[in-house]
Amino acid sequence: MDWLDDRCPDALTAAREARERAYAPYSGFRMGAAVVTNTGATIPGTLVENVSLGLAMCAERVALFSAVARGEGQPQILALVAKRTNKQLTFPCGACLQVALELGGLDLIVVVSDTDGDCAQARLAELAARLPHKPR
Ligand SMILES: [Zn+2]
Structure with missing residues (x-):
């Protein structure tokens, strides 16, 4: 895999453990997730x-909310590990x-396994360009 970010494999490992x-x-x-933030933290959910x-x-939301609760900055990677859904990789x-x-x-990277x-x-x-979002 040519990762979009070098931290993706470790994020998936954390999600697998979660x-x-x-x-x-x-x-x-069973589903596990992990968020990697711009402070370098890896936060499981x-x-x-x-x-x-x-x-x-x-x-995924447990991990994202935990990142906020811990004051660990902006999520940059969201990793998810789960069984497939209808034979497809399960995305959030x-x-x-x-x-x-x-x-x-x-720009957040979603990585699934x-x-x-x-x-x-x-x-x-x-994945989400047309969802409502705050002004940039
Ligand atoms: Zn969800």
């Missing part, structure tokens, strides 16, 4: 489900893309 901590007793669809199903929170959902756009902007290590990457500009 996936092991997923709390997914209802779906069994993991899926957290609830018996009240609508309260589940995606791994629309809600997570919207949050990533707010905090990281269009399945559980076999097959990867893909994209700039948020490719």
Whole structure:
């Protein structure tokens, strides 16, 4: 893989480790994420489900919100590790893309991997250019 950023492999490793901590007793669809910020921090996130199903929170948003809570600057990479969805690599959902756009902007790199290590990457500009975003 010709990475868009040299930090992508480590971000995926952190996301893979976070996936092991997923709390997914209802779906069994374990997901782990990690955010790399411009301060050099790597911040994990993991899926957290609830018996009240609508309260589940995606791994990616847990990581993005944690980056804000920790004051670790601007997210530059968002990594996600999960099983495939309908045979395709699983990318962040629309809600997570919207949050990533707010905090990281269009240049943020989204990198995903399945559980076999097959990867893909994209700039948020490719995935979310037409979502509402704050003025630049
Ligand atoms: Zn999501």
